[in-house]
Amino acid sequence: QVQLVESGGGLVQPGGSLRLSCAASGGTFSGYRMAWFRQAPGSEREGVATIDWNNGGTTYGGSVTGRFIITRDSAKNMVYLQMLNLKLEDTGVYFCAADRDNRWPPLFDEDVYDYWGQGTQVTVSS
Numbered sequence: 001q002v003q004l005v006e007s008g009g010g011l012v013q014p015g016g017s018l019r020l021s022c023a024a025s026g027g028t029f030s031g032y033r034m035a036w037f038r039q040a041p042g043s044e045r046e047g048v049a050t051i052d053w054n055n056g057g058t059t060y061g062g063s064v065t066g067r068f069i070i071t072r073d074s075a076k077n078m079v080y081l082q083m084l085n086l087k088l089e090d091t092g093v094y095f096c097a098a099d100r101d102n103r104w105p106p107l108f109d110e111d112v113y114d115y116w117g118q119g120t121q122v123t124v125s126s
Helices: none
Strands: 004-005 009-012 016-027 033-038 048-050 058-060 068-073 079-081 091-099 120-124
Touching: 004 091, 004 120, 016 033, 016 091, 016 120, 033 068, 033 079, 048 068, 058 068
Parallel strands: 009 120
Antiparallel strands: 004 016, 016 079, 033 048, 033 091, 048 058, 068 079, 091 120
């Protein structure tokens, strides 16, 4: 059974940085697409970034392009989200997700993702 466990969230001031981690287990992730989503209070969940497990190709949501970087460590079965220059509107619960079919083009539609973590809270506040 595939499991995704996020960590690394916390409280940070505007302009600060955080790195989120997603530990993936229970499967072979070759051929998967991994993603980070987030959900702000009172809002729908939105896609933040995706990465192709095999070739490392990435896509980003418009609001985070140039500030967030998604990477993966295939040897450790880990996915990371480096978040730079954080803004108040980046506050929310961040979820790791996995699409075993690696649909193309990469989608931020949460319905195509087969597995989800429980989320980690990120709060940007002064």
